[in-house]
Amino acid sequence: MKLLLVDDSATMRRIQRTQLNSLGIQDILEAGDGLDGYHVLSENMPVDLVLLDWNMPVMDGLTLLRKLRADARFASVKIIMCTSESEKSRVIDALKAGASNYLVKPFSPEALKEKLGL
Amino acid sequence: MDVAYINPFIVSTVHTFKTMLSEDVTVGKPAVKALPFPTYDVSGIIGLSGDAQGSITMSFPKLTALKVVSKMMGMSIKVIGPELTDGIGEIANIVAGNAKQHLSNCNLSISLPNVVVGRSHVISAPSGSASIVVPFQSSLGDFAVEVTLKTK
Numbered sequence: 001m002k003l004l005l006v007d008d009s010a011t012m013r014r015i016q017r018t019q020l021n022s023l024g025i026q027d028i029l030e031a032g033d034g035l036d037g038y039h040v041l042s043e044n045m046p047v048d049l050v051l052l053d054w055n056m057p058v059m060d061g062l063t064l065l066r067k068l069r070a071d072a073r074f075a076s077v078k079i080i081m082c083t084s085e086s087e088k089s090r091v092i093d094a095l096k097a098g099a100s101n102y103l104v105k106p107f108s109p110e111a112l113k114e115k116l117g118l
Numbered sequence: 119m120d121v122a123y124i125n126p127f128i129v130s131t132v133h134t135f136k137t138m139l140s141e142d143v144t145v146g147k148p149a150v151k152a153l154p155f156p157t158y159d160v161s162g163i164i165g166l167s168g169d170a171q172g173s174i175t176m177s178f179p180k181l182t183a184l185k186v187v188s189k190m191m192g193m194s195i196k197v198i199g200p201e202l203t204d205g206i207g208e209i210a211n212i213v214a215g216n217a218k219q220h221l222s223n224c225n226l227s228i229s230l231p232n233v234v235v236g237r238s239h240v241i242s243a244p245s246g247s248a249s250i251v252v253p254f255q256s257s258l259g260d261f262a263v264e265v266t267l268k269t270k
Contacts, residue, residue, distance in 0.1 A: 008230070011205040014191055015138075055211070055230060084215025087222055105212045106137035 002027040002046065006037035006061065007053040007082070012105070016051060016082075019109045023118055034059025038067060047077055049116070051103070054083035054090070062097060069098035080115055082107075124148055124250055126220035127174055127265050130213045131254065138212070139189050139258070146253030151264065158262065159183065159237050160202065162210030165229035172247055172267035174217070176210045182259030189258065198235055207231030213263070224269075244268060 003025055005013050013030050020028055029044055031037035033056045041047055050068075054061040061081060068074040078101075081094040086104040094102055103115045128145055135141040157177035166172050178186060180198065187205030188195045195201050214228045234241065241264075243249055249266040 009204055009208040009211070011187065011191055011201065011208045014193075018192055055215075055228070057230060084212040085228075086216065086219045089222075105215065106134050108137060 001025050001048045002029070002044070004029045004031065004037065004041055004044070004047050004050045006031045006034065006050060006056070006064065008032050008056040009053075012053070016112075019112050022109060023113055023116070025116075033057055034061060034064035034067075037064055041068070041074065041077070045073065049078045049080065051080050051082045052099075054081060054085060054094075062093065065094065065097045065099055121148075123170070123221065123267055123269075124252065124265055126217035127213065127263055128252055129220065130216035131176075131252075131263055133216060134209065134213050135256065138209070139186065141189075141256050141258060144255040146255065148250050148252045151249035151251050151266075157239060157241060157264070159235065159239075160198065160206055161234045161239065161241060162206040163232045163234065163241065164210050164214040165232075166214070166226050166267065167229070168226040169224045170226060170267045170269045172243070172265070173241075174210065174214050175241055175264040175266075176206065176213060176261065177264065178206065178261045179259055182256075182261055185258040186261075203233040203235065207233045 005016050007013050017028055029040050031040045035058045052061045079099050080101045080103055081099045082103045084105040091102050101115050135143045159180040160183040161175050161177040163173055163175045184195050187202050211231045218226055243266040247266045247268040252263045254261050
């Protein structure tokens with residue numbers, strides 16, 4: 001599985017990378033904001049899955065999600081929104097925009113494993 | 119300030135430390151902040167806007183901050199630098215984001231985190247705001263969560 005982490009926090013990316021490694025996932029790309037994520041994804045397709053933070057500078061996660069879902073090149077990419085905000089309205093917005101799933105920070109390795117369908 | 123505004127941040131702090139750090143924290147007695155009130159050495163600040171305006175600040179002594187971020191990242195952080203400030207900012211972001219779900223009647227938005235470093239720095243609040251400080255204890259050291267809100 002090839003996976004892209006998009007999060008403005010290097011700490012969070014490191015934590016997620018460690019958790020993913022423990023689940024046997026080694027092919028991991030990283031980006032620090034939505035725009036960076038768009039470029040990294042464009043240059044590295046095929047990518048199977050994106051773990052996407054919501055609140056980021058330059059381009060937020062919801063904007064990137066909508067941009068990816070409007071582009072046929074990324075139709076096969078599974079996108080999991082990964083954010084600290086868990087209100088129902090936020091989850092609905094993300095799912096309506098085409099998110100495959102929603103993961104609330106802080107999360108355990110078990111929760112990540114479940115959302116990845118492993 | 120209504121205690122209903124404080125409890126979500128306490129619950130969220132306890133949950134975040136338990137989930138991310140496997141740390142059981144003890145909640146001290148909340149107190150109204152008398153300005154100017156010096157904080158600890160490293161503070162992660164998240165702005166709150168919407169039906170209420172203000173901020174949540176998570177403030178740590180330097181040694182506690184280093185221990186917290188080291189444990190969170192699974193690596194030893196020995197100096198105040200980008201890893202430390204990024205980690206403290208992320209904790210504040212997660213605590214604020216989680217607390218929001220219990221304040222859904224306020225229609226709050228949260229800012230990106232800012233982190234201030236400096237011994238006994240003072241964070242001021244707009245006039246008319248009420249600030250409440252909640253002390254916490256953990257095996258990594260003491261820290262404080264400060265909630266400042268001005269409701270409409």
